[in-house]
Amino acid sequence: MDRLKELLENSTRQTWIIIGLGLTTLITVGFLFFGQQPVADSQPAFASESIMSSAEGTTTASSAATTSQTSVSTTMYVDVKGEVKQPGMKKVESTMRVIDAVQLAGGFTSRADQKQVNLAQKLTDSQVVYIPKHGEEIPASSAGTATTGGAASSESAAPQVNINTADATALQQLDGVGEKKAEKILAYRQEHGGFKSVDDLKNVNGFGDKTLERLKPQIII
Structure with a gap:
C-alpha cells in the first residue's frame, strides 16, 4: 500500500514537471517570436530612410557642384585708356563688360x-x-x-589720334609716347602752326624713321 502511494506521488510530480517545462517552453517561444517581430519590421524602414537620405545628399551635392561651376569666373586684366578719370590697367572678371571696366577706371570724363x-x-x-x-x-x-x-596686334587695335588737335592726354595714347614726347609734339605744333603731313613728325626731337613707321597707323592729320 505504501509502495503504491509512493508511485502515485512520483507520477504526479513528474506530470507537473512536464507541464511546467511545456509552459516554460511555450512562453519562451512566444516571447522570442513576438519580441523579434518589431525588430524585423523596423529594419526595412531604417534601410528605406538610409536610401532616401543618401539620395537627398547626392542630389544636394550635385546641385551645389552645378551652382559652383556656373558661378566661377576668371580673373583678367584690361588696359583702360582715353577719357576716363583713372586710366590704367584694371583687374576684372571674365563675366564683366566694357562699362564695368570704365566704372573701375572712375567713370567717364x-x-x-x-x-x-x-x-x-x-x-x-x-x-x-x-x-x-x-x-x-x-x-x-x-x-x-x-x-x-605683339607689335602688329597693338598697332591695329590702337586708336587713331589727330596730332594737330589732340591734347597731351590723347597724345599719350600713342605707342611709346609719354608725357615728355607729348609736350614736344605740342610745342612743335604751336611753333609751326601744326603738322602739314604725318612725315613732319620726324622734325620733332625723339621721333626717327622707325618710330614714325610704327606710329603711322595710329595717327592722322
Whole structure:
C-alpha cells in the first residue's frame, strides 16, 4: 500500500514537471517570436530612410557642384585708356563688360564720347578699352577691341589720334609716347602752326624713321 502511494506521488510530480517545462517552453517561444517581430519590421524602414537620405545628399551635392561651376569666373586684366578719370590697367572678371571696366577706371570724363564705344561688349584678357573724346575719330573696331600682344596686334587695335588737335592726354595714347614726347609734339605744333603731313613728325626731337613707321597707323592729320 505504501509502495503504491509512493508511485502515485512520483507520477504526479513528474506530470507537473512536464507541464511546467511545456509552459516554460511555450512562453519562451512566444516571447522570442513576438519580441523579434518589431525588430524585423523596423529594419526595412531604417534601410528605406538610409536610401532616401543618401539620395537627398547626392542630389544636394550635385546641385551645389552645378551652382559652383556656373558661378566661377576668371580673373583678367584690361588696359583702360582715353577719357576716363583713372586710366590704367584694371583687374576684372571674365563675366564683366566694357562699362564695368570704365566704372573701375572712375567713370567717364566730361569730354568722353560714349557713342563710339560698345559698352555692352564682354571683356577679354589683355584687352585695350579706349574711350575717345568728342570730335575724335577712331575706327569702330578700336573701341574696346582685344589685343593679344605683339607689335602688329597693338598697332591695329590702337586708336587713331589727330596730332594737330589732340591734347597731351590723347597724345599719350600713342605707342611709346609719354608725357615728355607729348609736350614736344605740342610745342612743335604751336611753333609751326601744326603738322602739314604725318612725315613732319620726324622734325620733332625723339621721333626717327622707325618710330614714325610704327606710329603711322595710329595717327592722322
